[in-house]
Amino acid sequence: MLFAAVALACLASVLLGAKNVPPGEALRALTGDRSGDALLVAELRFPRTLLGLLVGIALGVAGTLAQELTRNPLGDPGLLGVSAGAALSVATSIGVFGLTSPYQYVWFAFIGAALAGALVYAIGGAARASARSGGASPVKLALAGAAITALLMSLTHALVLLDVRTLDQYRFWAVGSLAGRDGALALQLAPFVLAALLLTAIIVPRMNALALGDDLAGSLGVRVGVTRLLGAVAVVLLTGAAVAAAGPVTFVGLVVPHLVRPFTGPDLRWLLPGAGLAGAALLLGADALGRLLDHPGEVPAGVVTAMIGAPFLIMLVKRGRIREQTR
C-alpha cells in the first residue's frame, strides 16, 4: 500500500505543475524522446521527483530513529533544532565565505546539522543521566529544541541582516522547497543517505533491543552507548543531507512514524522502511499539492508540510498520545 502511495505521489510530482503534462508525454520522456513536454519532464520534473524521494526517505527514517533514540514521540529533527543549526551554518557560508551555489553550502548544512545535533544530544543525554526513570519528558525535550532553535535563529538573523545579498539567497533556502534543484544535487547527496541507511540497517536489531529499555538491552548483550551513538550519527547524516538538499523541511520526521506505526507495529525492521516510504510519499505529495495550490506559482513544500504537520502534532497532543511522562 505504501508503495502504491509513493508511486502515486511520484506520478503527481511528475505530471502536475505550472504546465500539467498528460501521462502519455511523460512516458515518451522515459523512452528517450526529448521534444516538447517530454523535455520538460526529463529535465525538470524527474530530477525534482528523485530529489523529493531521497529527501523524503531521509526525513522519514531520521524522524523514526530520533523518536526511538530519545524515546520521545516528539523527536523530529526540525523541532529539535537540528535544522536551525544547518540554517545558521548556511547563512554563515553565504554571508561570511561568500558561497553562492547550493553545491557549496551543502557541506555547511551538514556541519551545522551535526553540531546542533550534538548539542541536542548532549542535553538529551544529560537529561537521561538525571532522570533514571527513562528519558527527558517530551515537553522538556521539545522546549529544549524550541529554545535552541530560537537561539540559533537569532544568530542567523544577525548574519542575514548585515548583508542584503545574503538575505536574498538565504530566504529562498530557508523556506524549504524542492524547487530549482537539479539531479546533480541528488547525486551528490545520495552517497550520504545510502551510507546512513546502511548504518541504520546494521543497527536495527540492536535498536529493537534498546526499545526494551537500557538495562534489558544491556543484558541481551547490546552495547547501549555505542548503539545510541551510531543511531545519532545516522540521524545527523540523514538530516544533514535532507536539509542541505531541500532546506529546513519540518514536521515530516514527526508525522511519519506516527502514521506508519499503527500498520507495522513497533518492530523497527518494518517500521523504518515503512517510514522511509511514507516520508517520500508525504514530501512528494506536499510538493505536488504546493504546485496545485498556488497555480501557476507554487507554495514551497516546507510550508505545506508545516501546515499539515502542525495540526497533526496538535492532534497527537489532544488525543493524549503524548503524556507528561515518557512511555
Added chain:
Amino acid sequence: MSVRLPDQPITSRPAGAPGAPGTPPASRRAVRRPGRVGWEVAGLGGIARPRVLGVLAVVLAFAVAGLVASVSIGEFPIPAGDVFRALTGTGGADATLIVRELRLPRALTGLLVGFAFGLAGALMQAVTRNPLASPDLIGISAGASTGGVAAILIGGVTAAGAGSYASVPLGALVGALVAAGVIYTMAFRDGTITGFRFVLVGIGVQGALGALTSWLLARADINEASRAMVWLTGSLNGRGFEHARWAGLALLVTLPVVLALIRPYQLLQYGDDTARALGLPVDRARVALLLASVVLAGVATAAAGPIGFVALAAPQIARRLTGTANLPLLTSGCVGAALMLGADLAARLVLAPLELPVGVVTGAVGAPYLMWLLTRANRIGRAG
C-alpha cells in the same frame, strides 16, 4: 518545586489559618486584616518583606539609570545634567533636539517594552509552571511576527516609519492574539487545559507560523524583505514618541488588570489542585492571566519587534534576586526594562558607529543563560 524553605512566601500556609497574624515576616498590613493574612501579604507580590522591597528598589534604580544612560550616551554625548536641562527646556538647542526627539522616545520605548516583556514572561511562566515557557518560545511571538511581517509586506510600509505605525503593530497584535486563541482552543480538552499541553501545542503552532513567515519573506521584494527582517530581529532604532505612547497606553490599561489578578497569579504557581482547593476558579483565572500575558507580549512586539529572551530571562533573574519561591511580578517587569535598556545600549556601543538591532544582543546574551537553564532544569528534573 523549590526547596528554598526559608523564603517560602506565606501563601504556602492555608489562607486564613488561625493565629496567622503573628507569624514572623507578616507585616503591618497583615495585622490590619487578620483573617486574610495568607494572600493579602502575597497579594502585593510579597512586597511586605524588606528584601523584596529592597531588590525592587535597586532594580528600579538600575532601570532608571539605564534610561538616563541611554539618553546621554551616543555619538553626541550629553552629560546627565544637560539631559535634565533639556527636558525642562533650559538647555542648548542641539541637546534639546537630540534628547527630546531622538533619544528619549527610544529609551522610553525600550523601558516600556522591556517592562511589558518581563511581565508577560512572568505571567506565562507562572501559569504554565515552566521556566522555559515564555511568549518568545511557544508561538505567541511567532504569531506576532507573522502578523507584523504580513502587514509590512502586504501593506508595503516601512517598519520604523511613523506613518505606517498603525498597521504593523495592529498586524502583530492580531497575530499574537490569533496564535494564542488557536493554541488555547487546541490545547483545551476534557473541559480543562494543562500547562504542558499548552506548551506543546504552542511549539507546534510556532513551527507552522515560522514556515509561513519564511514563505512570506521569500515571496516578497528583496527591499521589503530586508525591512521586515530588521523588524523581525527586534530593534529600537527610530522609535518615536508615538511608539512609546502606544506601549505606555497599553501598559496603563493592562497593569491594573494584572495587579488585580495577583492572587490567582500567586495561587496558580502552587499547582492546579492546590489552587482549586483554596477556592480559585482555576480555568477562568488561567484564561485571564494568559490573555494578559499575550496582550503584553503582543504590544511589546508591536512596538519593537519580537525581541527574544527578555521575557524568558527576566522573571527568573528577578526570582533569584528576591529569593522568593514564586516569580515576583513587578520586579520581573523592572528587570525586563533594565535588561532591555542595557541591551540596547550595548547594541549601540559595541560596534559603534555601526548599530546592531537590540534583538541580536539579547540573543547573544540570552543564549548562554538559556543553555545553563536547560542543563540545570534537566539535572534537577524541573522545567517539565
